[in-house]
Amino acid sequence: MxxxxxxxxxxxxxxxxxxxxxxxxxxxxxxxxxxxxxxxxxxxxxxxxxxxxxxxxxxxxxxxxxxxxxxxxxxxxxxxxxxxxxxxxxxxxxxxxxxxxxxxxxxxxxxxxxxxxxxxxxxxxxxxxxxxxxxxxxxxxxxxxxxxxxxxxxxxxxxxxxxxxxxxxxxxxxxxxxxxxxxxxxxxxxxxRPERPAGGADRGTWNVLMRREVWLMGALRFSSTAFWGIWSLALPLLMFRATASVLPPALLYGTVGMSLAAVSQFLVGHWSDRAGRTVPTYVVLGLQLVLALVAALAWQSTPVLMMTGIAGVVTGWTMSVLVLGVVRDRTAPLEHGRVVGFVHALWSFGILAGTVVAGTLIDIDPGLPLAIGALANLVSLAIAAALFHGGRLPATDAS
CATH class of the missing domain: 1.20.1250.20 (MFS general substrate transporter like domains)
Incomplete structure (x- = not known):
């Protein structure tokens, strides 16, 4: 491989x-x-x-x-x-x-x-x-x-x-x-920029963005990124509170997590290029669901925070590779910019929503935002099922 x-x-x-x-x-x-x-x-x-x-x-x-x-x-x-x-x-x-x-x-x-x-x-x-x-x-x-x-x-x-x-x-x-x-x-x-096919007309931004699969891709990006917004605020903060040191969040969550995420992105990206995006997406979202549930139930354990925190960084960054692959598969070349823009907008609002949820709830009960993160992954799995169950829009390129 x-x-x-x-x-x-x-x-x-x-x-x-x-x-x-x-x-x-x-x-x-x-x-x-x-x-x-x-x-x-x-x-x-x-x-x-x-x-x-x-x-x-x-x-x-x-x-x-x-x-x-x-x-x-x-x-x-x-x-x-x-x-x-x-x-x-x-x-x-x-x-x-x-x-x-x-x-x-x-x-x-x-x-x-x-x-x-x-x-x-x-x-x-x-x-x-x-x-x-x-x-x-x-x-x-x-x-x-x-x-x-x-x-x-x-x-x-x-x-x-x-x-x-x-x-x-x-x-x-x-x-x-x-x-x-x-x-x-x-x-x-x-x-x-791809050339327009002979006699082809631009569908128009409104018509492109109103398609069912585009909304599902945006919803998948929002819900999975909301989990990441919760995770990226809650886990480093809980690590710091558990150890009274900035080293675990910086070294383990940041350096180790990002290093492993880079490897995971290439491996899962290669896997999805060969096998399609469906199974890798289900696997990554399923792992995130398990990680969020474990962290929500055992957040008082420092080793659990370390292990789930690092793994969450890996899966969170890997989802970005998979979502863009899904967009590439399900949109025509002349639509890439608009659909990527729509999906990025949902990414922005997802990260903001997750950060607000974590910042608001973590001092009430640290397990609560993590449980909501698990719920976000359940929603993501449901959205992915609806997206992959539908037919794929045939792109106009042969590649």
């Missing part, structure tokens, strides 16, 4: 190498800004964590609201233009470190959210258009891995720079670095 996976990776088209490299470089330049924002707001500006929460929530909502529009623009104008706008828009996250004016911070959060929606939608829809049904799982895993490595590199560089030179110096360096992926996109990213 590993040999076949290597052969498949060796056959990845240059367009996929380019888009993964662009995402990596963009994340190197800007990704640490999100993680450092609470420290900057509290330490340097003397504002409460609630203000940071407002900025992050506003960014998430704006990213969801712009996604469908960004997808429609990508389908009509090409992915490259929308992607460049998104990449440059991420500079707003760095500009936040050059001002302490509250209304400017809010305005920049709006711009950052719009940029996030545009980059995610155009980048992911480009990925689907540039890959085939037989390679989209592995290609998606490579796409997310490039972003993850970029985030890690960004954090590794940003910390020492901030400690020695301050937030303003970090922001200026990041602004300069962020011009590199934008320039590469303009110069080297080849638009791979």
């Amino acid at each position: 590993i040999a076949r996976l290597r052969a498949r990776l060796g056959a990845v088209p240059p367009a996929l190498v380019t888009i993964v490299s662009i995402l990596f470089l963009n994340n190197v330049a800007v990704a640490a800004a999100r993680a450092l924002l609470p420290i900057y707001i509290e330490r340097d500006l003397g504002m409460p964590p609630a203000f940071t929460s407002l900025l992050v929530s506003l960014e998430t909502v704006m990213g969801g609201l712009i996604s469908v529009i960004a997808g429609a623009l990508a389908d009509r104008l090409g992915h490259r233009l929308v992607l460049v706008i998104g990449i440059l828009g991420f500079s707003a996250g760095l500009l936040q470190y050059l001002t302490g004016v509250p209304w400017l911070l809010v305005a920049l959060a709006v711009v950052l959210g719009l940029a996030h929606g545009m980059r995610s939608t155009s980048g992911q829809s480009y990925l689907l258009t540039a890959s085939s049904r037989q390679s989209v799982g592995v290609a998606t895993a490579a796409y997310f891995l490039g972003g993850t490595i970029g985030m890690s590199a960004s954090s590794a560089v940003a910390g020492p720079v901030v400690e020695r030179f301050g937030f303003a110096a970090y922001a200026l360096v990041g602004l300069g670095l962020n011009l590199v992926p934008a320039a590469i996109t303009l110069r080297y990213l080849r638009d791979v």
Whole structure:
């Protein structure tokens, strides 16, 4: 299996190498800004964590609201233009470190959210258009891995720079670095927009998004991401409370979990390329259901928190690969941008809903948000059954 996976990776088209490299470089330049924002707001500006929460929530909502529009623009104008706008828009996250004016911070959060929606939608829809049904799982895993490595590199560089030179110096360096992926996109990213079939007409955004399978894909993305929103807030916090140390959440949940998730994404992506998305999706959602139930019943056990926490990171990231594969299988090439935008919007609202649920309920009863996470996975399994039971929309490409 590993040999076949290597052969498949060796056959990845240059367009996929380019888009993964662009995402990596963009994340190197800007990704640490999100993680450092609470420290900057509290330490340097003397504002409460609630203000940071407002900025992050506003960014998430704006990213969801712009996604469908960004997808429609990508389908009509090409992915490259929308992607460049998104990449440059991420500079707003760095500009936040050059001002302490509250209304400017809010305005920049709006711009950052719009940029996030545009980059995610155009980048992911480009990925689907540039890959085939037989390679989209592995290609998606490579796409997310490039972003993850970029985030890690960004954090590794940003910390020492901030400690020695301050937030303003970090922001200026990041602004300069962020011009590199934008320039590469303009110069080297080849638009791979599919040609319209002779006599074919665009179904229109409304007609595309009103199809049953599109709503089911969006619902699957929302419910599975709501679980991830709960998990990514509750598990690190419960680990910290159980051990009174930041090392278990950072080292085990973050580093070990993300490393295993990268391996899992490639293996499950390869599996889904060969066997289809149905069985892998059921397996991953079933595992998440079991993990959530175990954590909800035994959250007072530190070893249980460690094991379920790491496993939840693996399954949560793996679901992203599977959902994009489902979108690739069940939409025509000329619809990828709009459907990816719709699904990304539901991702944004799902992560927001899960985070709010976990933050509200964890101090009432730590097992309660985890039980709701289990319920979210039950709902996801029901949605997946309804989606896979229906017929597949035949795509217009032969790949």
